[in-house]
Amino acid sequence: MKDGPSTTTWRSAVAQVSARLSADIVAVRRHLHANPELSMQEFATTAYLVERVESLGVAVDLTDQRIGLIGDWQSQQTETSLRRIGLRGDIDALPIATTCSEQYASRSEGVMHACGHDAHASMVWGALAILRELDRQSALPWPVAVRAIFQPAEETSEGGPLMIAAGALQGLSGVLALHVDPTLPVGKVAGRAGPFTAACDCFDVEFIGRAGHSARPHLCIDALAAAASWIGEMYARVPRIHDCRDPAVVSVGTIQGGAAANIVAGQTQLSGTIRTFSESARAAIMQEMRNVAEATEKTFGCQVEVTFSAYTPSVHNDPELHRTMFETAQSLSSVEQVETIELPSMGAEDFAFFAQHKPVCMMRLGIAGPLRGAHALHTAAFDIDERALCIGASLLAATAIELCKRT
Numbered sequence: 001m002k003d004g005p006s007t008t009t010w011r012s013a014v015a016q017v018s019a020r021l022s023a024d025i026v027a028v029r030r031h032l033h034a035n036p037e038l039s040m041q042e043f044a045t046t047a048y049l050v051e052r053v054e055s056l057g058v059a060v061d062l063t064d065q066r067i068g069l070i071g072d073w074q075s076q077q078t079e080t081s082l083r084r085i086g087l088r089g090d091i092d093a094l095p096i097a098t099t100c101s102e103q104y105a106s107r108s109e110g111v112m113h114a115c116g117h118d119a120h121a122s123m124v125w126g127a128l129a130i131l132r133e134l135d136r137q138s139a140l141p142w143p144v145a146v147r148a149i150f151q152p153a154e155e156t157s158e159g160g161p162l163m164i165a166a167g168a169l170q171g172l173s174g175v176l177a178l179h180v181d182p183t184l185p186v187g188k189v190a191g192r193a194g195p196f197t198a199a200c201d202c203f204d205v206e207f208i209g210r211a212g213h214s215a216r217p218h219l220c221i222d223a224l225a226a227a228a229s230w231i232g233e234m235y236a237r238v239p240r241i242h243d244c245r246d247p248a249v250v251s252v253g254t255i256q257g258g259a260a261a262n263i264v265a266g267q268t269q270l271s272g273t274i275r276t277f278s279e280s281a282r283a284a285i286m287q288e289m290r291n292v293a294e295a296t297e298k299t300f301g302c303q304v305e306v307t308f309s310a311y312t313p314s315v316h317n318d319p320e321l322h323r324t325m326f327e328t329a330q331s332l333s334s335v336e337q338v339e340t341i342e343l344p345s346m347g348a349e350d351f352a353f354f355a356q357h358k359p360v361c362m363m364r365l366g367i368a369g370p371l372r373g374a375h376a377l378h379t380a381a382f383d384i385d386e387r388a389l390c391i392g393a394s395l396l397a398a399t400a401i402e403l404c405k406r407t
Contacts, residue, residue, distance in 0.1 A: 015332070026386050034107050037093055037108070039155050049121065058132075070149050074144065075135040085145070086146070087127055087400065092159065093106075093118075096378065114377065146400045154349070175354050180388065186373065188336060191322055191325065192341040193322040199314040205289075207296075208305075209265070222302075233292045255269070277344065315351050316360075328395065331398075
């Protein structure tokens, strides 16, 4: 294969095209931010993205549910044997009421893009637009083929399996993604090979006792007390049942029980998450939850039922994809610093479902600027410094170009 423009030339062209497309990329992000939709409800979001992708001359395929889409693009000189690289952006929002006062603030009451999925999707669209324009200018150094994947329901871990079932990964050599990071300034990118995010299991525990008057607890079976004991015992046991060098976190997030201040609770429910990196830690914690449940039944005389649901695996970044993406970030003029993440995140990411089938790489993109972008993910004040959008779109496009060279 004969190379086209030199490395310096095509990288400069990526920067120039990205700058010219900046307003369009920002416009996509602002539309998505103003019109958020919850997981498995992204019908209008999908319709809008279909329109925007088709405006680039790219044909799209929708899922049977009509939420989520893919669009295949290839340069004019693409060879049939060329590897195709996936670019994934999630599109769902969260049930959080925004405090944003900008013109692009959410118009949907109690719903907002508080995790940056609007940015992720707009950067994938931007990468498509950059590649298309480079091809039009004959500025691509060699044939390039990509697939844009706009995925619903990341927050509920339903979207990854849905897109896989719809064929989103068929024929791909690997998949790239970015996640915005409010702890990093605009211009900084961070990543690590290997474990990137933890696996997550959701659990529910139900305690069934016998209600009664709070003046006579000896005649009752206190389900609330049993639940409190179970929580305390599990928090104490976790560090003792597996190697502490293998990270694991158990957190109880909800508890409901009792009907009135003067009634001993006859029933209590709680729910939470288990976050692990190894299957051994996951299995040990699940078994210990059952063991503590049995002990609680004997101690309090109640019934305890533990159930597990909504498993999301761990994201493991492919070393070769990570190396290419990391080095590409270092070579871009818009990226001021690239750093290695020392430890993986205990957060979960349903990009992990893609990682079970294809080599993947996800990196973190700085979004914090002097005016906005520093508020934490999943909070009402979350927003981004929009200068990050062109950086992310350029990184996705340039990494795809580099990976297509390695045929």
